[in-house]
Amino acid sequence: MQTYLVGGAVRDELLGFSVQDKDYVVVGATPEEMEAAGFRPVGKDFPVFLHPNTHDEYALARTERKTAKGYKGFSVHASPEVTLEQDLARRDLTINAIAKSSDGQLIDPYHGLRDIQSKTLRHVSEAFAEDPVRILRAARFSARLSEFSVAPETIALMQQMVVAGEVDALVAERVWQELAKGLMESRPSRMFDVLRACGALQKIMPELDRLWGVPQPEQHHPEIDCGLHVMLVVDYAASQQYSLAVRFAALLHDVGKGLTSAEILPRHIGHEQRGVDLVKTLCLRLKVPNDCRELALIVTKFHGKLYQAPLMKAPALLNFLIELDAIRQPARFKDFLLACEADARGRTGKEECETPAADLMKKALAASLSVNAGEVANGYSEPEKIKLAVYAARLEAVNSALFA
Numbered sequence: 001m002q003t004y005l006v007g008g009a010v011r012d013e014l015l016g017f018s019v020q021d022k023d024y025v026v027v028g029a030t031p032e033e034m035e036a037a038g039f040r041p042v043g044k045d046f047p048v049f050l051h052p053n054t055h056d057e058y059a060l061a062r063t064e065r066k067t068a069k070g071y072k073g074f075s076v077h078a079s080p081e082v083t084l085e086q087d088l089a090r091r092d093l094t095i096n097a098i099a100k101s102s103d104g105q106l107i108d109p110y111h112g113l114r115d116i117q118s119k120t121l122r123h124v125s126e127a128f129a130e131d132p133v134r135i136l137r138a139a140r141f142s143a144r145l146s147e148f149s150v151a152p153e154t155i156a157l158m159q160q161m162v163v164a165g166e167v168d169a170l171v172a173e174r175v176w177q178e179l180a181k182g183l184m185e186s187r188p189s190r191m192f193d194v195l196r197a198c199g200a201l202q203k204i205m206p207e208l209d210r211l212w213g214v215p216q217p218e219q220h221h222p223e224i225d226c227g228l229h230v231m232l233v234v235d236y237a238a239s240q241q242y243s244l245a246v247r248f249a250a251l252l253h254d255v256g257k258g259l260t261s262a263e264i265l266p267r268h269i270g271h272e273q274r275g276v277d278l279v280k281t282l283c284l285r286l287k288v289p290n291d292c293r294e295l296a297l298i299v300t301k302f303h304g305k306l307y308q309a310p311l312m313k314a315p316a317l318l319n320f321l322i323e324l325d326a327i328r329q330p331a332r333f334k335d336f337l338l339a340c341e342a343d344a345r346g347r348t349g350k351e352e353c354e355t356p357a358a359d360l361m362k363k364a365l366a367a368s369l370s371v372n373a374g375e376v377a378n379g380y381s382e383p384e385k386i387k388l389a390v391y392a393a394r395l396e397a398v399n400s401a402l403f404a
Contacts, residue, residue: 001029003058004084004099004107011095014116015145024058025087025099028080031060047078061087064127085109089125092134093141097124122151129157132166136178139194143185150194158198167203172287175204179286183247188238189231205286207278208251210258215266222348224266226257233346242338248292249299249339250346252279256300275300295332298324299339306340309357314399317364318391326365327394333365360402367401368394 009022026034031047039049039058047060062078063086084099084107091097094112101107110124121141128134135158138150150158161167182191192208195201201209212227223229230251237250256275257268279300283293302324309317326333337358345351371393377386 001033002027002084002101004101006088006099007091007096010098010100010106011112011116013100014098014113022054022056024056025061025084026058027061027082027084027087029060030080034058034060062090063087064090064130090127091124092128092131092137094122094124095141119145119148120151121145121148121154123154123157126157128154129161129164129166132161132170133174133178135161135167135195135198135200136170136175136182139191139200140178140182140185142194143182143188143191146185146187146190150197155194155197158200162199162203167200170204172285176286176288179204180244180248183234183238183251184244186238188234188247188251192231192234205282207255207258207282211254214257214260216257216268217266220347222350226254229346230254232348233342236346236351237339237342240338240342242342243335245292245295246335246338246342248288249296249335250342252282252296253299253303253339253343255279255282272301272304295335295339298332298336302336303340303343306337306357306361309360314395314403317361317402318368318395318398321361321365321368326361327368330365330369333361337361363402364398367397371397 004025004027005022006025007023009019012019031041031049034047034049035041038052040052041047041049042057043049043059046062049058050056051058060078061082061084063082064077088097088099088107088109094110094115096112097108097110098112099107106113115122121138123134123138138154138158142148142150179191182188185191192201195204196209196212208230211230212225214226215224216226216229218224221229223232230253233250233253234247237247242250252275254268254271254275255278256271256273259274259278260268260271276297279293279296282288283296288296302320305320309320312320321327321333324333324336326336337355341355341358344353344355347353371390373390373393376390376393380386380389
């Protein structure tokens with residue numbers, strides 16, 4: 001029985017990153033021997049065990065054979081005869097196919113160390129094409145390792161996979177899982193660059209994919225291209241370490257511009273409402289969590305209206321807060337403003353622009369929240385009169401705070 005540290009732990013150690021989880025592969029052992037040694041079996045599809053003390057994962061060396069489309073279409077063979085090199089061969093990228101022995105020796109049959117040094121993401125073998133999730137993983141690693149580039153032959157293989165319909169077999173939960181991880185990396189735009197380069201984005205998120213090549217007015221958007229703009233926006237959100245919900249909303253806020261009639265370009269009148277239906281469809285298809293879905297919807301619908309706030313009087317400001325449900329959900333309102341800030345600063349040359357509309361809305365909300373609705377309600381018994389009285393008190397507070 002021989003045990004090797006494999007995968008992400010070895011890769012991250014070589015890259016100088018902190019190692020979070022450790023996975024091991026065991027060569028020359030049977031499940032019975034593992035259990036006899038105190039390991040606890042946990043694998044459903046192949047033999048995986050937890051160490052009795054550290055609880056790290058130990059998987060028996062295995063090979064895989066493609067049996068059907070999709071990432072579940074595999075038969076797995078694990079036995080003491082499977083070698084370390086055979087186990088490493090089934091991995092996705094060369095940088096993830098390096099093992100480390102107990103005495104510190106690196107086993108690198110597929111030249112992952114060379115690719116780390118040259119900053120290249122390259123598939124281990126043609127078996128890469130058997131699992132469409134690997135397209136998403138390669139794209140996600142591009143977002144994490146933003147200085148790395150995907151090897152041309154790997155892009156070509158990914159393109160062939162898309163044409164062959166492998167991406168169509170992906171299940172929504174797995175797509176969302178990889179997209180969410182990529183959005184939380186340092187340069188999410190790199191993930192979408194790779195997905196576009198191989199044609200997968202058109203299959204996974206056609207609503208987003210159609211933004212590239214669509215122009216916007218240069219005086220407001222010096223970068224002009226809608227697709228480039230949303231990439232600047234999501235990277236800004238990442239640079240500020242905003243939450244997943246904010247980054248997802250930033251990504252989708254302008255999808256309605258992809259349906260703008262050519263006759264009115266580069267203007268995009270009504271793109272916000274057009275975008276709402278697209279966001280609903282996309283979130284339903286990918287089974288996006290409710291918090292991400294809800295924030296994406298209000299950002300898509302109202303980000304344009306926010307910039308009109310400095311022109312609003314107190315009644316319009318209060319009504320806008322009510323539309324946003326900001327009084328009942330101030331935390332979500334804060335996230336709304338962060339996504340809109342990313343929209344404003346995700347423009348070439350505008351990275352540090354002021355956000356007067358957001359500042360005004362924060363003051364309006366603070367004034368509204370200063371009203372004690374319970375005290376106001378004490379003088380009334382009918383619900384409708386209570387509602388009107390509370391509204392009037394909040395309106396007076398907003399007016400006094402901003403316009404007195």
